[in-house]
Structure formats: structure tokens, C-alpha cells
Amino acid sequence: MKKRLLFLLCAASVILTGCWDSIELNDIAIVTGMAIDPGKEKKYRLTVGYVNPAQYSKQNPAHGAPVSIMTLEGNSLPEISAKMNVGVSRRLIFSHTRALYINEKVAKEDGVSHFLDSLERSPQFRNDFNILITKNNSASDFAMINDPVERVPSLKVQKSIKSLLKSWGGDPRVRLTDFIDAIIAEGRSPVASTVVIDGDPEKGQNAESNMEVKAPARIMLDGLAVFKKDKLIGYLSLDDTRNYLWTQKLESTMISIPCEEDGDKNNPLYFDIVITNNKSEMKTYYKGNQPQLELNIFSEASINSMQCQKDLSSKEIYTELEKRSDKQIKNMITETIKKVQNDFGVDIFGFGEALNRQHYKKAKKVLGHWNEEFSRADVDVNVKIALRRSGTRNKSFISELPKKDVED
Amino acid sequence: MGLADFLFNRRKHKNNNKITAEELFQQENISKKYYKSLDKNIKQIQELFEHSFDFTVDKIKLGDTDACVCYLGTMLSKDTLTNKVLNSLHPQNDHPKPKDINSIRDNYFPTVSYEYADTFHTVVWNVLNGYAVIMVDGQGKALSLEIGNIEKRAITEPSTQTIIRGPKEAFTEDINTNISLIRKRIRNPHLKFESFYVGRDTKTHLVIGYMSTITNADILEEVKKRIEKIDIGGVLDSGNIEELISDKSFTPFPLIFNTERPDSICGHIMEGKVALILDGSPFVLTVPSVLTDFFESSEDYYQPFLMSSFVRLIRYMSFMIALVLPSLYVALSTFHQELMPTQLLLSIQAQREGVPFPAVIEIFVMELTFEIMREAGVRMPRAVGQTVSIVGALVIGQAAVEAGLVSNVLVIIVAFTAIASFVSPIYNFSISTRLLRFILILFSAIFGLYGVLLFLIVMVIHLVSLRSFGVPYLAAVAPFNIKEQDDIFVRFPIWANRKRPSYLYPESPMKKKGKNIPSPPPARGGGK
Numbered sequence: 001m002k003k004r005l006l007f008l009l010c011a012a013s014v015i016l017t018g019c020w021d022s023i024e025l026n027d028i029a030i031v032t033g034m035a036i037d038p039g040k041e042k043k044y045r046l047t048v049g050y051v052n053p054a055q056y057s058k059q060n061p062a063h064g065a066p067v068s069i070m071t072l073e074g075n076s077l078p079e080i081s082a083k084m085n086v087g088v089s090r091r092l093i094f095s096h097t098r099a100l101y102i103n104e105k106v107a108k109e110d111g112v113s114h115f116l117d118s119l120e121r122s123p124q125f126r127n128d129f130n131i132l133i134t135k136n137n138s139a140s141d142f143a144m145i146n147d148p149v150e151r152v153p154s155l156k157v158q159k160s161i162k163s164l165l166k167s168w169g170g171d172p173r174v175r176l177t178d179f180i181d182a183i184i185a186e187g188r189s190p191v192a193s194t195v196v197i198d199g200d201p202e203k204g205q206n207a208e209s210n211m212e213v214k215a216p217a218r219i220m221l222d223g224l225a226v227f228k229k230d231k232l233i234g235y236l237s238l239d240d241t242r243n244y245l246w247t248q249k250l251e252s253t254m255i256s257i258p259c260e261e262d263g264d265k266n267n268p269l270y271f272d273i274v275i276t277n278n279k280s281e282m283k284t285y286y287k288g289n290q291p292q293l294e295l296n297i298f299s300e301a302s303i304n305s306m307q308c309q310k311d312l313s314s315k316e317i318y319t320e321l322e323k324r325s326d327k328q329i330k331n332m333i334t335e336t337i338k339k340v341q342n343d344f345g346v347d348i349f350g351f352g353e354a355l356n357r358q359h360y361k362k363a364k365k366v367l368g369h370w371n372e373e374f375s376r377a378d379v380d381v382n383v384k385i386a387l388r389r390s391g392t393r394n395k396s397f398i399s400e401l402p403k404k405d406v407e408d
Numbered sequence: 409m410g411l412a413d414f415l416f417n418r419r420k421h422k423n424n425n426k427i428t429a430e431e432l433f434q435q436e437n438i439s440k441k442y443y444k445s446l447d448k449n450i451k452q453i454q455e456l457f458e459h460s461f462d463f464t465v466d467k468i469k470l471g472d473t474d475a476c477v478c479y480l481g482t483m484l485s486k487d488t489l490t491n492k493v494l495n496s497l498h499p500q501n502d503h504p505k506p507k508d509i510n511s512i513r514d515n516y517f518p519t520v521s522y523e524y525a526d527t528f529h530t531v532v533w534n535v536l537n538g539y540a541v542i543m544v545d546g547q548g549k550a551l552s553l554e555i556g557n558i559e560k561r562a563i564t565e566p567s568t569q570t571i572i573r574g575p576k577e578a579f580t581e582d583i584n585t586n587i588s589l590i591r592k593r594i595r596n597p598h599l600k601f602e603s604f605y606v607g608r609d610t611k612t613h614l615v616i617g618y619m620s621t622i623t624n625a626d627i628l629e630e631v632k633k634r635i636e637k638i639d640i641g642g643v644l645d646s647g648n649i650e651e652l653i654s655d656k657s658f659t660p661f662p663l664i665f666n667t668e669r670p671d672s673i674c675g676h677i678m679e680g681k682v683a684l685i686l687d688g689s690p691f692v693l694t695v696p697s698v699l700t701d702f703f704e705s706s707e708d709y710y711q712p713f714l715m716s717s718f719v720r721l722i723r724y725m726s727f728m729i730a731l732v733l734p735s736l737y738v739a740l741s742t743f744h745q746e747l748m749p750t751q752l753l754l755s756i757q758a759q760r761e762g763v764p765f766p767a768v769i770e771i772f773v774m775e776l777t778f779e780i781m782r783e784a785g786v787r788m789p790r791a792v793g794q795t796v797s798i799v800g801a802l803v804i805g806q807a808a809v810e811a812g813l814v815s816n817v818l819v820i821i822v823a824f825t826a827i828a829s830f831v832s833p834i835y836n837f838s839i840s841t842r843l844l845r846f847i848l849i850l851f852s853a854i855f856g857l858y859g860v861l862l863f864l865i866v867m868v869i870h871l872v873s874l875r876s877f878g879v880p881y882l883a884a885v886a887p888f889n890i891k892e893q894d895d896i897f898v899r900f901p902i903w904a905n906r907k908r909p910s911y912l913y914p915e916s917p918m919k920k921k922g923k924n925i926p927s928p929p930p931a932r933g934g935g936k
Binding site for chain 2: 051054093096
């Protein structure tokens with residue numbers, strides 16, 4: 001009896017299960033980018049860009065296009081992608097999608113939630129692709145622009161975003177689940193990156209454009225798209241994006257700060273600091289009936305360039321530069337928060353979430369209309385920069401020049 | 409008494425090393441009686457050795473008594489026979505002519521080793537072993553003289569288990585040489601060698617060697633019992649013995665360790681194992697063996713412990729590589745493309761462009777090709793070895809890729825797998841990985857990673873169920889024993905390794921008493 005049962009169990013584990021969905025590498029097309037535009041006859045127009053593997057062959061690389069695209073119209077994403085084989089020979093696999101381009105018109109008018117559901121539901125999609133709102137051009141153009149270095153456009157975009165995030169900051173680091181969480185959350189509104197095409201998209205599609213030193217068209221990051229629920233309501237610039245990141249988690253950035261508050265307007269002098277370590281703490285509370293947004297930032301930094309004649313071997317100068325940096329950064333961030341408060345009236349920073357964590361009882365009352373509360377709140381940003389090092393040099397050689405020469 | 413539960417009840421064994429010819433020949437239709445009459449004896453021995461050109465009966469006269477010397481000319485050195493035996497008995501020698509067999513020995517052969525044969529069985533057995541047997545008319549027993557043996561192979565370097573540092577001697581086909589190689593290394597009266605004869609027809613000499621002060625008595629009993637149970641026509645190599653006495657035959661894993669290195673055997677004997685030495689085989693067995701034995705080379709103990717620990721980890725790693733790498737490739741590339749990094753997937757896909765076969769066929773064909781090449785490499789005459797390796801490497805490797813029949817990445821995988829499978833210091837362990845690899849590829853082609861996992865689970869269940877002479881095959885790992893870990897995956901320094909493996913239930917568990925950690929002497933002069 002026991003043996004028979006064991007045999008049944010073993011047989012079941014082999015017969016009833018297993019993945020019979022095997023498919024050879026030669027029969028798949030790896031989709032790296034998807035672009036969603038408003039359809040002319042139906043709801044959406046979906047463009048997929050899939051890699052042409054012969055381009056990656058080391059032995060005899062064909063001089064063809066690195067990616068190929070296919071466009072279809074339809075009412076839902078799953079339906080269109082299932083139908084793609086009307087023109088594509090291989091089965092599309094979406095697990096390596098690197099970028100999802102959404103035309104700003106779709107995001108503005110229809111909202112994004114309708115197709116985000118199908119992406120989240122599908123087991124094929126990973127949670128590691130970038131959601132990008134395309135400005136000016138149609139989203140399908142973005143899936144086609146060649147890049148001479150990375151070849152596959154969507155890989156290029158993702159890599160470029162990753163590198164930018166490490167060196168300067170400028171991407172909100174939003175993935176599919178973050179975006180969906182922010183849509184349903186009461187204390188936070190979603191954001192996404194925006195991209196634009198610099199140059200002529202027609203020329204950029206041509207594989208021969210890879211031969212040119214100056215790419216005729218280039219996909220560039222352009223800042224933030226601000227959403228209210230799932231609808232796009234406006235944009236923020238790249239600088240504002242960095243300030244936004246400063247309130248979230250900034251890995252590292254480089255920032256130039258004027259030496260004097262009211263120095264020579266015609267020939268302003270700057271010093272650069274590189275932020276290496278950053279901690280930000282958000283506090284939301286009520287003073288009487290007035291919501292207060294408090295942001296405390298502590299960053300470690302080092303000096304990276306010096307245009308002004310300061311003696312970096314003295315401690316006082318360091319303190320002075322630290323104070324200049326504190327003030328500058330505080331103004332920048334405050335400005336961005338105020339801009340969001342006045343122009344959009346949605347809490348993209350997550351102050352509402354902070355309130356929910358810190359003052360749960362109060363939050364329950366106000367989170368239902370949190371965006372109004374956010375707009376009228378007082379903002380208080382405290383920045384403390386600690387300058388730790390000054391590169392491989394103390395005094396700049398500029399400070400050793402006779403004063404006259406510098407002025408000349 | 410934990411081990412005794414696995415084994416059968418202890419049985420009183422005849423403590424008799426000498427096996428009599430009667431026991432050996434009891435199955436055969438040979439007359440037992442040794443006659444007083446020389447003619448009768450000559451008649452029955454000549455009948456027995458009929459049609460054997462090398463059997464000789466030299467008739468001589470001792471004074472007026474008839475006598476004869478019989479021997480197999482191919483089993484002894486004829487020079488010694490002539491000088492030591494025939495010349496002494498020559499009638500022109502003016503020795504007194506004694507008639508008594510005892511006085512013949514005392515007078516003629518005071519320095520030759522001898523044996524009296526009082527049954528006809530013993531006479532036959534002695535002739536077969538290369539003795540010269542002197543039969544005298546009217547005597548109740550014959551005199552067997554041991555004559556120098558025939559030519560044998562010299563001791564050479566091991567050909568299958570080479571090492572860089574350490575003793576370079578290997579066992580030969582001669583059992584006495586082999587035993588002397590062990591005795592030389594362990595000078596201890598407690599090192600025992602007990603003798604058995606196996607094979608109904610071949611009556612091959614099998615000797616078990618063990619330390620009576622270390623080896624567990626139950627294990628020893630079990631070994632003897634299994635040897636006595638052996639019932640087979642002929643035994644030609646220790647590989648036959650291995651199959652006849654191991655706990656289970658239907659397993660790809662070897663349950664008995666074999667080596668041609670005397671130092672390795674001595675190490676095992678000193679741990680409490682039993683060595684089985686078969687005449688005519690340079691491969692000596694030790695029992696009980698556990699899985700981890702097959703990952704240990706004797707060189708591990710001669711090189712610095714850090715280095716040998718690292719090398720040992722490499723061996724375990726390459727075992728896994730040899731087992732699963734091809735099936736992982738099949739599973740990932742045909743089922744789970746999403747598990748690979750994008751860039752890797754792209755470059756593998758690019759290489760597979762234009763390959764006409766599915767990945768599993770491709771890998772099966774290449775693995776089979778490799779197995780064929782390996783088999784050819786072992787069997788073919790040395791003179792054509794070069795040809796096969798050139799043709800194999802060039803044609804199969806390069807041309808197949810250039811013709812677009814197989815992808816580059818596949819050649820890399822097959823080659824890497826092949827090299828990894830050679831890492832095991834004991835050859836027949838790598839055979840098991842070769843076998844399992846093919847089944848694993850099949851599983852991964854049908855079920856993907858799920859199949860790979862399923863197979864590995866079944867394999868581990870099987871491994872856990874194995875026993876070698878009652879000792880769990882995965883001993884020290886499963887059942888896990890933290891105290892044994894000083895010499896399993898890594899090797900601790902020799903001075904830290906004080907205990908013998910507890911899963912062998914040694915009679916004396918400690919190798920040494922103190923903890924003499926080497927350290928520099930205290931500094932002199934102001935050292936405080």
C-alpha cells in the first residue's frame with residue numbers, strides 16, 4: 001500500500017507537471033522595447049522592438065539593423081502582442097523588455113492604468129523595465145532610434161538611465177510595481193521619467209546612422225512626468241528631478257555652487273562638490289491646523305573643483321563653503337517642492353506616507369483629501385553638508401597666482 | 409553497537425590462516441589419496457596433468473629406491489631447479505642415499521623452503537603453485553620444494569593516479585610485492601594479512617589486510633563472510649571481487665574504493681578500513697568506502713593544507729559542473745530564457761542562429777561524440793593516438809562549428825564538462841557522473857529546471873539509501889557529524905586531525921594523544 005502510494009506520488013510529479021512549453025532560441029524574438037501610442041481606429045497602437053540576433057554574432061556580423069519593429073493596432077495590449085505574428089516570424093518573448101515608452105497623449109487622455117494591469121498580471125514581464133513618457137514625438141519613434149554603441153535602443157536607454165542615476169541623479173527610479181503602488185496610495189502620487197528625441201528621428205532609424213560620428217538622433221532623458229492618479233498632468237525639468245531624488249534616495253551627484261552669494265554677475269565663480277553619501281529624513285506633522293512638511297538632509301561631500309581663490313588648508317574656509325552649499329541646496333529643494341505644490345497640487349514626494357507612518361490618527365482624517373493639504377502646507381528644508389575631502393590637492397593653483405593675473 | 413545493527417550476528421571465525429588443499433579441491437573430482445607406491449602416484453598425477461606440455465616428471469634413483477621430481481616447467485625458474493634440486497639428487501653425487509623422506513630434506517636441501525604433502529591434493533596444489541615435488545617410493549608423503557618464481561613486472565609509477573608530490577610507487581600484479589609495499593610503510597605486528605582463495609576454477613589468492621588494533625571487528629567479520637560467500641568460476645581482477653561483495657550492484661556510484669597507490673591504501677588501513685589485495689591485479693580495494701573518499705587524493709595530505717582544501721573544494725565543484733552544466737544549458741535556453749541576463753541571452757541566441765538542431769539534440773550529439781572519442785582514445789593502439797586527437801579536435805570541434813552544425817557556446821560547455829569530469833581522483837567515480845549526465849540532459853529537455861531539480865532530489869535520496877559494508881555512503885555529511893568535518897570538504901592541518909572517522913567505529917578512536925601544535929621557540933634575549 002505504502003509503496004503503491006509512493007509510486008503514485010512519483011508518477012504524478014512527472015506526469016501531471018513539468019513545463020511542456022519549451023521553445024528553442026532560434027524560434028524566439030527577444031523584445032527589448034515596447035511603445036504605446038494612441039490608435040487611429042482602435043484604442044492603442046503598440047510597437048514592439050525585438051533584437052535581430054545575427055547582429056550579435058561575433059563570427060559574421062550582418063550589417064543590418066540591430067532591431068526590427070512591428071506595429072499593430074488594437075484595443076488591449078495582450079491582444080495586440082498575441083497578434084504580432086501576423087508579421088513577425090518568431091514567437092515574441094517579453095521577459096527581457098527594457099523600456100516601455102508611453103506616448104504623452106495616451107498618458108494624458110486615457111490614463112495608464114488600463115494597460116499597466118495587463119503588464120503586472122503577465123508572468124512574462126519582469127519588474128525591472130523603465131517606464132518612460134515620450135514627449136513631442138510618437139512613442140514608436142523611440143523604439144527605433146539606433147545607437148552606435150549599444151546598438152539596441154532600449155538597452156541604450158536603460159543603461160544610460162542607470163549610469164545617470166549613479167553619477168548625477170535624474171531618474172526617479174520608478175518601476176512597474178512602484179508606479180502601481182503610487183497610483184493606489186493616498187499619500188503619494190506617481191511619477192515617471194520622460195524622454196525626448198534630440199535630432200531627426202527619420203534619420204536615426206537608419207542602420208547607417210551608426211556609421212556617423214555625430215548621431216543624427218539621440219534619445220535623451222528630459223526629467224519627470226507628474227501624474228495625478230493614473231493621468232499625466234505635467235512635467236518637471238531635469239534639475240527638479242535631481243531635487244526630487246534628494247528627497248527620496250540620492251546615490252551621488254555633482255553640484256556647482258557660486259563662491260559668493262552676490263558675486264560678479266558677469267563672471268560668476270563656482271566650486272563643485274560631489275555628494276557621496278546622503279541621508280534624508282521626511283517629517284510631516286500638524287501645527288494646529290496647518291500641515292508642516294519638514295525635510296532633513298545630511299550629506300557627505302568632497303570638493304571636486306575650485307574656481308574661487310580660497311585657501312582650502314584652513315578649517316574656517318571649509319565651514320564657510322559648507323554653509324554656502326547648505327543654503328544653495330536648501331533653496332533648490334524648497335523651490336522644487338513649492339513648484340509642485342503650486343503648479344500640480346499633488347504629493348509626488350510621499351509626505352502623506354510619512355504622515356501615515358508618524359501620526360496615524362491624524363493621517364486617517366486628512367489622507368482622503370491629502371493633495372489639498374499638501375498644497376497649502378508649510379515647507380521647511382534643513383540641509384547639512386559635511387565637506388570631507390578636497391581631492392588630491394589642498395589649495396588650488398589658482399590661489400597661488402598673483403591676484404592681478406586672475407583678474408585680467 | 410550501532411554498526412552491529414546493520415551487520416549480521418557475529419560468527420566465530422576459524423582463526424586459521426592456512427587454507428588446506430583439501431578445502432580447495434573438495435568440489436573437484438580429484439583423488440585424495442597419496443599412495444605409498446611411487447608408480448601409482450606417478451600414474452594418477454600424469455593422468456591429471458595429461459595434455460599439459462609443461463608438466464614434467466623426472467624419474468631418478470636414490471640409491472636403489474625409485475623416486476621422481478614433478479613440476480610445471482613454466483611456473484618455476486628452471487635454472488634454480490637444476491642447480492638446487494636435480495644436481496643434488498644426481499646419482500653421481502656421493503651423498504649417502506637416505507630412504508626416509510625427512511632425511512632426504514635434511515641432507516640434500518637444508519636451505520630450501522619446503523612443505524610435506526601427505527595427500528594427493530596437496531601434491532597437486534603444490535605443483536600448481538610452482539613447487540618441485542619429490543616423491544619417493546614407499547614413503548607416505550611427498551616433499552615439496554619452493555623454487556624461485558617466474559619473472560614479474562617491476563614496480564613502476566602509477567599510471568592512473570598520478571600525483572606531483574608524494575611516493576611514486578604503484579602496486580603490481582604480484583601479490584607478494586604488493587603486500588611488501590604495504591608492510592614497508594606500516595611496521596607493526598598488528599598489521600594482519602589473512603589469506604583466502606576465490607574462484608572455483610582459478611583459485612585466485614585474495615588477501616585482506618587490516619590493523620587488528622584499529623579495524624572494527626564487526627566490519628572485519630562482515631568482510632570475511634562476504635569473501636567466503638563468493639562462488640564463481642574465475643576471478644581475474646579486483647573489479648570482479650568489487651562486484652561480488654558490494655552491498656548493491658544497481659547503482660551508478662562505486663561502493664568500494666580502489667587504488668593502485670600503496671600510500672593511499674596504508675592511509676585507509678590506518679583509518680580502520682580493510683584492504684583487499686587480489687593476486688594478479690594492481691588495483692587494491694578498501695572497504696567500507698564513503699562518497700567523500702572518492703574526492704580525496706593522497707596528495708591532499710602531502711601538500712599544504714590550505715592548498716589541498718582549496719583543491720578539494722574544486723573537486724566537489726567540478727563534480728557538480730560535470731553533472732549539471734549541459735542540462736542547465738538545455739533547461740535555460742529552451743524553457744527559462746527569462747532567467748538569463750539579457751546580454752548573455754542575446755549572445756547565445758546570436759550563436760545559435762542557423763543551427764539546424766534543437767538544443768537537446770545538439771548537446772546529445774556532442775556529448776556522444778565526446779564519449780566516442782574518449783573510448784577510442786583509451787582503446788586504440790598508442791601509435792594512432794595522435795591521429796585521433798587531431799581529427800577529433802579539428803573535425804569535431806572546429807569544423808562542426810564552422811559548418812554551422814553546432815554553436816560555439818555548446819562546444820565550450822561540452823569541453824568544460826568533459827574536463828570537469830576528469831577531476832575525480834578515482835576513475836570509476838567519474839564514470840558515474842558521465843552516466844547520470846545523459847539522464848539529466850533528458851530530464852531537463854522534457855521538464856526544464858523542474859526536471860533537473862527532480863532528478864537531483866532522486867539522486868540524493870538514492871545516495872542516502874546506499875550503504876557500503878553497513879556504513880552510510882554519505883557518512884559524515886548525512887548523517888551529519890560536525891566532528892568529522894576536519895577532513896571532508898576541507899582538510900585541517902595534520903596536527904589538528906586527531907580522530908579516526910567515527911562512522912568506521914574504530915577500536916581505538918584517537919590517532920594520537922596530545923595537541924602538539926608547531927610553534928617557534930620562545931625568543932631569546934629581551935624577548936619578554
